[in-house]
Amino acid sequence: MAKILAIAEHKNGKLTDGTLELCKAAKAIASALGAEPAAAVLGKDDSVAKEVAKYIPLVFSVTNAALEKYTSDGYVQGVKAVVESQDVKGVLISHSYDGVDYAAKVAMAINAGIVSNCNKARIDGGAVIFTRNTYNGKIQEEKKVNTDKFVATFEKGAYDMEPAGSPGTVTAVSASIGAIRTTVKGIIETMAGAVDISQAKIIVSGGRGCKDADKYKEFIVSLAKKLGGEYGASRPVVDSGWTDAARQVGQSGKTVNPDLYIAVGISGAIQHVAGMKGAKCIVAINKDPEAPIFNIATYGIVGDLFEVIPAMLASL
Amino acid sequence: MKIAVCLKQVPDMESKFKIVDGKKIDESQIAFKINDFDNYAVEAALQLKEKLGGEVVIVTCGPDRASKDIRQAFAMGADWGIHVNDPAVESGDNFVVASVLQKAIETIGGVDLVLTGVQAEDDQAAVTGVMLADLMGLPHCTNVKKLEINGNNLTVNRELEGGFNEVIEMSAPAVLSIQSGINEPRYPTLPGIMKAKKKRLDVKKGADLGVSPKSKTDFIKMFFPVSEHKAEIIQGDPATAAAKLIEKLKTEAKVI
Secondary structure (H helix, E strand, C coil), X not given: CCEEEEECCEECCEECHHHHHHHHHHHHHHHHHCCEEEEEEEECCCHHHHHHCCCCCEEEEEECHHHCCXXXXXXXXXXXXXXXXXXXXXXXXXXXXXXXXXHHHHHHHCCCEEEEEEEEEEEECCEEEEEEEEHHHCEEEEEEECCCCEEEEECCCCCCCCCCCCCCEEEECCCCCCCCCCEEEEEEECCCCCCCHHHCCEEEEECHHHCCHHHHHHHHHHHHHHCCCEEEECHHHHHCCCCCHHHEECCCCECCCCCXXXXXXXXXXXXXXXXXXXXXXEEEEECCXXXXXXXXXXXXXXXXXXXXXXXXXXXX | CEEEEECCEEECCCCCCCEECCCEECHHHCCEEECHHHHHHHHHXXXXXXXXXXXXXXEEECCHHHHHHHHHHHHHCCCEEEEECCHHHHXXXXXXHHHHHHHHHHHHCCCCEEEEECXXXXXXXXXXXXXXXXXXXXXXXXXXXXXXXXXXXXXXXXXXXXXXXXXXXXECCEEEEECCCCCCCCXXXXXXXXXXXXXXXXXXXXXXXXXXXXXXXXXXXXXXXXXXXXXXXXXXXXXXXXXXXXXXXXXXXXXX
């Protein structure tokens, strides 16, 4: 039977949440297509493959010393070996930092079309139709491949995490791993020793809408202090050097779960939302009524932050 | 060092978007600009040129309007460019664009480094740069946050989740997708803007490059997202709305 193959992502022997979401996606898509859900695990041994088998009935394990650390060349060769030796119809990969690094290369290697950064999939006439965010999340589109096989990457949270069940089978797939043209020298932490905002009960975060470093300080930092909380930022604020990287909330920064998160001048791109959607109460202040942040906020004010924040400070 | 930078022109994402027939956006009210991530790639290329010498070539697929932003990169300091202006390419997918970029870069000859942004702000795909590397047969790295070159040896930091970077070594030629925040993109100077007008810009069709790739994906439709959850929008002038919000946070949400 044709297979829908989820590629596991793991770091230091631990599976990412995205991998469990892909197991759920593989089951949903396979069941709608009349195909079989499966996973592929690449690593130096099959210990992680056995772990993945708790979530999906069929696991293909490619083991090789060269696969101990993620590299795009190693992963593409490993995935290609599984696709070529099994009847694989579709390959699912997390739209994570690693996933983005190799998914398109897998598509090229197996001559498949790729639809990336998807948040949903449905079946229509035997074809998988993918939904994805475009235009900074303001518009969605539907796409499908016109090739025999497909590759799709899914954004974090697109599916719920598959719960563990009775263990499936692990089948070894042999692959000779050839040239790997990149060498991993190590991992460094870019926020070491800095403030940790992840434990704060109240966080006020500013975005691009704050205009400059002085205004960020005058409006965002002041409101955070008045509320007895911490101040945070979206990516553009940190990129522009208005505050430290340690205060960045989102996929590439901190994940926070405060009681109150106030997002000021932040549009609500998925990368930011990934880091704060667990907040109990979310307030969005933005002049653009169509900003996606209003879709996840509890309360919203559509207005100029330079007028709204002084008014909030006056009411406190 | 000869560096090609792939640049895309995209709408300003704060524009008010209108969809025409579920197929495309209405461009009449949209302002276009350089894709933010590509701006960082241009700056990274210019800094390398200043340090090591060589030239920076801009390569763009896009309609007539895109020439404005190629010239913007010229005004920042890029030397010359190739503009593939072809409706057949414009309607193609990422694979088509990557195939055309590969051929265009091939015509430059002797390119040591290809830089792209991590993704385009409009289609948010993050696949074209990786496909381009594959088509060129070159190693690549995505989400580059730091870049050092010593002869042919590249040391790059690849951004990961949660504030971590992976340090990677590889050899040029290579394709790197540049992440925002790696540098501070410069603004064009007035003399730069004057010079930009005279810089060489070769306009080509896919046929001129001997390439007519076919899309591997089909676009079906576009639409505005329907959220199951919408924020309770607090109405009124700033003072009224702010006071109501504070009251709700105290008594309804009980979070302050």
